[in-house]
Each structure stands twice: as C-alpha cells, then as structure tokens.
Amino acid sequence: MAPNRIVELSETIQNHTKIVDDYLEANNLPTPSFDISTPLRLPLPPDIQVSQAAVLDAADELTALMLGPAGSLFNSLTSLQAIERFALAKSFRPGSTASFAQIAHHSSLPEPDTRRILRHAIAQYIFTEPSPGIVAHTAASKALAELPPLAHCVAFLAGEMWPASTRLVDAMQRWPGSEEPGQTGWALAEGTETPMFEVVGREGERARRMAGAMRWMHQGSGYGAGHVVEGFAWGEAAEGGMLVDVGGGTGGVAVEIARMLPRVRCVVQDLPDVVAGAEVPEDLGEGRVRFMQHDFFEEQPVRGADVYLLRWVLHDWSDKYAVRILRNLVPALKRGARVLAVDLCLPPPGALSPYRERSVRTFDLAMKAIQNAKERDAEDWKMLFQTADERFKMGEISKPEGSNLSLICAVWEGD
Ligand SMILES: C[S@@+](CC[C@H](N)C(=O)[O-])C[C@H]1O[C@@H](n2cnc3c(N)ncnc32)[C@H](O)[C@@H]1O
Known part of the structure; x- marks a missing residue:
C-alpha cells in the first residue's frame, strides 16, 4: 500500500x-x-x-x-480578504467545479483579477485547479463557504486586524507609549480616534463579523468553560455562592458554570446592547442566572459576591484601563472574595518553541494594534492587581490541562 x-x-x-x-x-x-x-x-x-x-x-x-x-487558512490575507469581500467561496458549490469566467460573473469581479486572486489562494491550499482554468474546492475553501463563524473570523482578521497591524508602527511613532484605545494602528487605518470596539460594534455587518469571529475563536476546546469549572478551587462558593461574571457577554460561560455547579447563582453583567440579546436557557430554572446591564468602568453594584469573574476581559485593555476595571470592584468586595481573571498568561521567554511562541506574541501585538491592549505574563498580572490595590493578594496562576487560558486569582484581604 x-x-x-x-x-x-x-x-x-x-x-x-x-x-x-x-x-x-x-x-x-x-x-x-x-x-x-x-x-x-x-x-x-x-x-x-x-x-x-x-x-x-x-x-x-x-x-x-x-x-x-x-x-492553515490565516496565512494569505490578501487573497482571503478578496475571497470574503467578493464572496468567491460561495460562488460555486463544494463538490462541483467552475471556470474563472463563471466565478468572475458570479462575483462581479473582472476575470483577470478573479484568476490572480484565486491562484494566490490556490498556492496556499485554498481552492485547487484540477485542470487549467477550472477551479474546485479544497477543505479550506469549502469551510469558508459553509461555516459562517469561520468566514466571519477570516473577514475580521483580514478586514480589521490586518489593516491595524500595517499601521501599528505609525501609531507607536505618533502616540509613543499611549494606553488609549483610540490611538492605535486600527485608528490610523480607519481615520478616527474612536476605539475599534465602539465603531465596529455599532456597524451592522462589521459588528456581526466581529461577533462571529469571537464565536469561532471561543469554539476550540482550549477555550471551553469547563476549564474554569474544573480548574478553579470553588470551595464553599460552589455551595450556594454567588458569582458575578463581569463583561460576561451573553452568558455562555456563566450558563456552563451554573449547569456544572448546580448550587451556584450567577449574575452576568455586560453593556446594554449585549445583555438585551441574552436569554437564560430553560433547563436552568428561574433565578440561577440573571443578566444585568453594567458598565465595568462604573462602580460594581453587586456587593458581597464570592467570586467576580473577568474572563477574557482584561486583555482588551491597557494597564491604565484594566486597573480602573479592578478598582471599580473594590467597594463591592467582602473579605475573602476572589477576583478570577481568566486570560492568557504569557509564558516566560524561551519556554515555548519559536513556532508556538510566535502565535502568542502575534496575538499580543494584535491587541496593541487594535486597542492598545496587551497580553500579560505572570509578573504583569501581579503588578496589575497590586497597582489596582495592595489589598489584593495574588494566588497561584494555573493553566488547566488543555486550556489556552490561565486562571489568575486574587483574594481580597481588605475589610
Ligand atoms: C472578549 S469578550 C469576553 C466575553 C466573556 N467574558 C467570555 O469569556 O466569553 C469582552 C466582553 O466585554 C464586554 N465589554 C466591553 N466593554 C464593556 C464595558 N465598559 N462594560 C461591560 N462590559 C464590557 C464586551 O461587550 C464583551 O462581551
């Protein structure tokens, strides 16, 4: 064989x-x-x-x-951007073939441009050309045609992240050391100083693309809510304790926590538009998970909870703003309350192979390019909590097996 x-x-x-x-x-x-x-x-x-x-x-x-x-999809951003913009992957059915002329006709793109774009993509295993001038799908182009969150993710990376990255050094030069979310590569590419999340969040198609991209990125098993449930020492909090999921989106993580820890009560807080679209699944019964509009740049209204969860929230913000988010929790904290950040913890330099390290470092620079935000290492996390308030006592940072995110927990030692 x-x-x-x-x-x-x-x-x-x-x-x-x-x-x-x-x-x-x-x-x-x-x-x-x-x-x-x-x-x-x-x-x-x-x-x-x-x-x-x-x-x-x-x-x-x-x-x-x-x-x-x-x-392997995310390498050829020029052709990917065109494939998404002109809906080339959807221009013929997976399993069938089409000529460049047919695809051009469907996408309203001139045939020579269609051919050049597709041949660039073919050189990265996206589409194939089984005979001269005839195009067929590969697994990658079929996925773009059939999986909207993946297509959204590609469109978001090619349409927002990539232009932002191309202007990152210009932004560094124009606003040295800035921590403002509106003074970024993305802002220069867009010609605005309004932060990316605000602009994109209110523009229908772009907002859908960003939401789809987030869904796709969260889908991998390395981002499952199970890691938070199984990796965190819930202790007494599991027995009727209260969890506040700050910036909890539409509650995907809180719902999983509530399902796996049947005595925990959860409040999920997010911005009004996000919370408006959120629903509690029927199997959870009444009152176990509830949604609340809350801007985390305002003082925390739910006092005396056992755990305040910030999952994949603080990496969206520079230290200046992340410190504000943590300080806004302080008036609500009872002694012994735990603040649990679930986020990337950058490994020490050299701990990963360059191949793997490249992807976390690329992520870190991408956060800078779009929002002046950052990924943090263990020392950065410690500094962040200490700067927010010295009464935070850092616990160990752990990374559950199979999880991409770490559990970064601080205990409140104030009164
Ligand atoms: C990357 S998402 C993480 C969502 C969720 N924690 C998770 O792990 O799936 C960041 C969240 O922060 C929310 N957010 C952004 N600005 C906020 C603010 N000022 N107050 C409250 N939530 C905010 C966004 O709406 C979004 O749901």
Missing part, C-alpha cells in the same frame, strides 16, 4: 535533508544554524539546490496538512 501523504512528505524531507547535509559535510561547510557566523544563504550548487527546494516544498505542505484546513 502506498504511504499516506504525510508519511510520504516526511520521507521526502528526511531523504533530501540528508543529501543537503552530506554535501555540506563533504565540503567542510557549516551546518545551518541561527548563529551569527552562519552564511546568509546556504552555499549549495544547483543539483543540491533541488534537494533544498524539495525539503522546503514538502515542509510547507506537511505544515499545512498538520495544521488542518482551519489552522
């Missing part, structure tokens, strides 16, 4: 890497490394360059296959 493609690719990598390695060794040339003494290009003759190219081709395809269609 022929080996599967991934095995075939790994063998290609192994065989051709050996050819390159043998050549370097036989010619007393240094093995590739990141050392400053390394030659800028591998000094290989044309016949050995064939092996070098074979390794690069196979490694690229193997990476894409290992990531899966959704994981």
Whole structure:
C-alpha cells in the first residue's frame, strides 16, 4: 500500500535533508544554524539546490496538512480578504467545479483579477485547479463557504486586524507609549480616534463579523468553560455562592458554570446592547442566572459576591484601563472574595518553541494594534492587581490541562 501523504512528505524531507547535509559535510561547510557566523544563504550548487527546494516544498505542505484546513487558512490575507469581500467561496458549490469566467460573473469581479486572486489562494491550499482554468474546492475553501463563524473570523482578521497591524508602527511613532484605545494602528487605518470596539460594534455587518469571529475563536476546546469549572478551587462558593461574571457577554460561560455547579447563582453583567440579546436557557430554572446591564468602568453594584469573574476581559485593555476595571470592584468586595481573571498568561521567554511562541506574541501585538491592549505574563498580572490595590493578594496562576487560558486569582484581604 502506498504511504499516506504525510508519511510520504516526511520521507521526502528526511531523504533530501540528508543529501543537503552530506554535501555540506563533504565540503567542510557549516551546518545551518541561527548563529551569527552562519552564511546568509546556504552555499549549495544547483543539483543540491533541488534537494533544498524539495525539503522546503514538502515542509510547507506537511505544515499545512498538520495544521488542518482551519489552522492553515490565516496565512494569505490578501487573497482571503478578496475571497470574503467578493464572496468567491460561495460562488460555486463544494463538490462541483467552475471556470474563472463563471466565478468572475458570479462575483462581479473582472476575470483577470478573479484568476490572480484565486491562484494566490490556490498556492496556499485554498481552492485547487484540477485542470487549467477550472477551479474546485479544497477543505479550506469549502469551510469558508459553509461555516459562517469561520468566514466571519477570516473577514475580521483580514478586514480589521490586518489593516491595524500595517499601521501599528505609525501609531507607536505618533502616540509613543499611549494606553488609549483610540490611538492605535486600527485608528490610523480607519481615520478616527474612536476605539475599534465602539465603531465596529455599532456597524451592522462589521459588528456581526466581529461577533462571529469571537464565536469561532471561543469554539476550540482550549477555550471551553469547563476549564474554569474544573480548574478553579470553588470551595464553599460552589455551595450556594454567588458569582458575578463581569463583561460576561451573553452568558455562555456563566450558563456552563451554573449547569456544572448546580448550587451556584450567577449574575452576568455586560453593556446594554449585549445583555438585551441574552436569554437564560430553560433547563436552568428561574433565578440561577440573571443578566444585568453594567458598565465595568462604573462602580460594581453587586456587593458581597464570592467570586467576580473577568474572563477574557482584561486583555482588551491597557494597564491604565484594566486597573480602573479592578478598582471599580473594590467597594463591592467582602473579605475573602476572589477576583478570577481568566486570560492568557504569557509564558516566560524561551519556554515555548519559536513556532508556538510566535502565535502568542502575534496575538499580543494584535491587541496593541487594535486597542492598545496587551497580553500579560505572570509578573504583569501581579503588578496589575497590586497597582489596582495592595489589598489584593495574588494566588497561584494555573493553566488547566488543555486550556489556552490561565486562571489568575486574587483574594481580597481588605475589610
Ligand atoms: C472578549 S469578550 C469576553 C466575553 C466573556 N467574558 C467570555 O469569556 O466569553 C469582552 C466582553 O466585554 C464586554 N465589554 C466591553 N466593554 C464593556 C464595558 N465598559 N462594560 C461591560 N462590559 C464590557 C464586551 O461587550 C464583551 O462581551
């Protein structure tokens, strides 16, 4: 039986890497490394360059296959932006084929542009060209056609995050060290100083795209509410305690917590528009989860709760504003109350492979580009709580198995 493609690719990598390695060794040339003494290009003759190219081709395809269609989708932002803007993925059914002319006709894009965009996408495994001029779907383009939250996520990254990133350094130059959410790369790209969440949030289609993107990003098992329930030492709070989910959206996390901890009562707070669209599922019965309009830049109205949850909230804000959010909790806190931030905790430098570290660092810069916000490491989290109020006592920061987010808990030691 022929080996599967991934095995075939790994063998290609192994065989051709050996050819390159043998050549370097036989010619007393240094093995590739990141050392400053390394030659800028591998000094290989044309016949050995064939092996070098074979390794690069196979490694690229193997990476894409290992990531899966959704994981490898986000590389080619130019063509992705066009695919979304001109609805190219929906222009013909998955399983069928279409000519460039047919797709152009459907999308109202000139045929030469359609062909150029699609061939750029095809080079990233989005669509395929089984015979010259005829296009078919791949798993990635089919997913764009059929999964609206994924399509929204791509559109949000290509339409909001990417332009913001291209202006990030301009914003850094114009407003050095700014912590204001309106002085960002996104603001420069948009030509406004109104923060991104405000502008996008009130524009129908863009707001839907952003909401869909959030839904898609939350879907992975690494973001499940189960990690909060299972990873947090609820103690007595599980026995009839009160949880306030500050900036809790439409209650997805609180509902899961209420389901898994049947004696906990939850108040979910968010902005009026968000809370207006929220519903408590029938199986939870009355009163266990209720929604409340509350702006977290105002003083916390629910006093004496056992746990105040801030899940994926503080990373949306620079320290200046995150400190305000925490300080607004203080008047409501009883001694021993816990403030639980569930957010990314950046690992110490070098703890992850560069490949993995790149994605968290990219996320960190993206937060800066859109909102002057940030991802924080353990020291940053400690500083944040201490700056908000010295009566916060930091507990351990833990990362439940399989979770992308960490549990960052501080206990209130004031009266
Ligand atoms: C990234 S979402 C996290 C939602 C939820 N905690 C979760 O984990 O799914 C950030 C939330 O903060 C809310 N938010 C933004 N500004 C707010 C404010 N001033 N007061 C209350 N909520 C706010 C947003 O509406 C949104 O629901």
